[in-house]
Amino acid sequence: MTVDLGLPGRRPDEVPADLTLLYRGPLASCDYDCPYCPFAKRRDTREQLRADRAALERFTAWVAGQTGDTLSVLFTPWGEGLVRSWYRRAMVELSRLPHVRRVAIQTNLSCRTDWLAGADPGTLALWVTYHPGQVPRERFLARIGELAAMGVRHSVGIVGEPEHLDAARELRAELPASTYLWVNAADGRRYDDAEAAAWTAVDPLFGWSREPHPSEGRPCRTGESVVSVDGDGTVRRCHFVRPPLGNLYDGSYRSRLVPRDCPLPVCDCHIGYVHLESLPLHDVFAGGVLERIPHGW
Numbered sequence: 001m002t003v004d005l006g007l008p009g010r011r012p013d014e015v016p017a018d019l020t021l022l023y024r025g026p027l028a029s030c031d032y033d034c035p036y037c038p039f040a041k042r043r044d045t046r047e048q049l050r051a052d053r054a055a056l057e058r059f060t061a062w063v064a065g066q067t068g069d070t071l072s073v074l075f076t077p078w079g080e081g082l083v084r085s086w087y088r089r090a091m092v093e094l095s096r097l098p099h100v101r102r103v104a105i106q107t108n109l110s111c112r113t114d115w116l117a118g119a120d121p122g123t124l125a126l127w128v129t130y131h132p133g134q135v136p137r138e139r140f141l142a143r144i145g146e147l148a149a150m151g152v153r154h155s156v157g158i159v160g161e162p163e164h165l166d167a168a169r170e171l172r173a174e175l176p177a178s179t180y181l182w183v184n185a186a187d188g189r190r191y192d193d194a195e196a197a198a199w200t201a202v203d204p205l206f207g208w209s210r211e212p213h214p215s216e217g218r219p220c221r222t223g224e225s226v227v228s229v230d231g232d233g234t235v236r237r238c239h240f241v242r243p244p245l246g247n248l249y250d251g252s253y254r255s256r257l258v259p260r261d262c263p264l265p266v267c268d269c270h271i272g273y274v275h276l277e278s279l280p281l282h283d284v285f286a287g288g289v290l291e292r293i294p295h296g297w
Contacts, residue, residue, distance in 0.1 A: 018101070018225060019257075020072040020290070022239060022271065023059055025231035027052040029079040031110055032134040036159060036186065042079065053086045055231035060090045062233075062248060067099050074127075074290040075105040076239065076271060082111040092116075095124040104290040110135065113146045125153035125291035132158070132167040141174055148176065155292045157182035160189070160199050160206070168202045180297045184270065185209040205284070205294065212268035213276060216261075221275040221282075223260040227253065238272055240264060 029044040030037070044052065063071055073094055081087035082105065092115065094103040104125040116124070126147065130140055147154045156175060158168045160183045172181050183203040185191065191199065191210055199206045222228075223237030223245065230236075235245045235253035241263060246252030267273040274281045274289060286295040 018070045018072070020074070020226040021063075022074050022076050022226070022228040023056075024076050024078065024228065024239065025052045025055045025059070027077045027079045027081060027084070030108075031080055031083055032108055032131055034131050034134060034159075036161065044079070049084070052231065053084070056086050056090055058233075059229065059231075059248070060093060063094055063100065064097055069099060071100050072102040072290055073100065073104070074271070075103075077106070080108055080110060081105055082107045082109070088115045091124055092119045095120040102290050108134070109140070109143050109147075113143060113150070113152075116147070116150055116152055119152075121151045121153070125288070125293075126155075127291050128154055128156050130156060130158050130167075130171060132164050137167070137171065137174070141171075144175065144179065148179070153288070153291055153293065155180045155182055155288070157184060157203075157292070159184050159186055160191070160209070161186050162195075165198060165202075168199075172202050178297070180293050182206075182270075182292055183209065185211075185268075208273075208279070208281065208284075209270065212266035213273045213279065214265070215267040215273065215276055215278075216263065216265045218262055219277040220260060220262045221277060222262075222272070224257050226275050227257070238275070240267070240269065240272055 026048060027044065029042045063073060075081055091103055091105060094100050100123060102125060103123060104127055106127045108131060109128045144156060156179055158164055175181055181203055183199050183206045196210050228236045228239045229248050233248040235248050236242060237245060237260060245256040267276060273279060282289060284294055
């Protein structure tokens with residue numbers, strides 16, 4: 001069902017010049033058991049995995065057919081996608097489409113990397129999170145080295161839990177200077193100035209993550225040039241604003257793509273606030289918004 005928000009819209013035959021899709025299917029299983037994550041070591045049933053695969057293949061086919069659009073795709077699964085063959089295949093296939101500007105995924109990079117040889121490194125990128133205690137740092141760094149050797153664009157990050165600070169410092173020291181290491185503020189945690197300074201020494205852009213950003217009534221690109229897509233094709237302006245704009249597969253969302261202000265008091269997730277027009281982050285990350293690589297890094 002499409003909710004009428006009382007806003008002017010485009011004609012159904014009008015499309016934005018460049019549309020970014022944040023896709024999140026039903027997958028909710030992960031091979032790690034991070035204590036701060038609700039999806040740690042969760043297992044999807046065979047039926048759930050089949051449903052996720054079918055949903056992803058339908059989405060990939062839809063993207064392939066939109067040759068009149070310019071599209072960018074970020075996969076933001078609740079679980080770990082790249083341990084599933086259908087996510088690896090989708091990344092490769094989408095990277096080779098001429099009308100796809102970028103395809104990226106959030107991942108712990110626990111999978112092998114040889115599949116990336118079939119992708120277009122000019123289009124594919126990875127947003128990689130390091131989870132101390134889940135993988136030896138040496139093994140993780142070896143995987144990052146494989147990405148660099150293949151020329152795959154990537155950023156690396158860590159959650160700013162106090163017990164992760166030493167691991168973050170060690171990781172920063174061992175990563176190439178050309179690899180951006182971002183730090184996500186831990187969910188619900190407030191950082192005093194000394195704590196913030198310690199994390200900023202690791203990630204000079206940590207200040208953008210330190211506090212939730214006031215967003216209510218402020219213009220945001222989501223709902224106009226950025227949308228989220230669920231496994232059944234439901235289109236919303238973003239993952240955090242629930243009223244639907246329509247459905248991807250019947251095209252009903254297209255006439256609802258208009259400039260919008262955010263209805264929520266604050267935005268505290270990077271994949272949301274990076275699109276706030278009141279913040280300069282599209283300039284900070286120009287050319288690397290989806291994979292979280294600062295411009296010129």
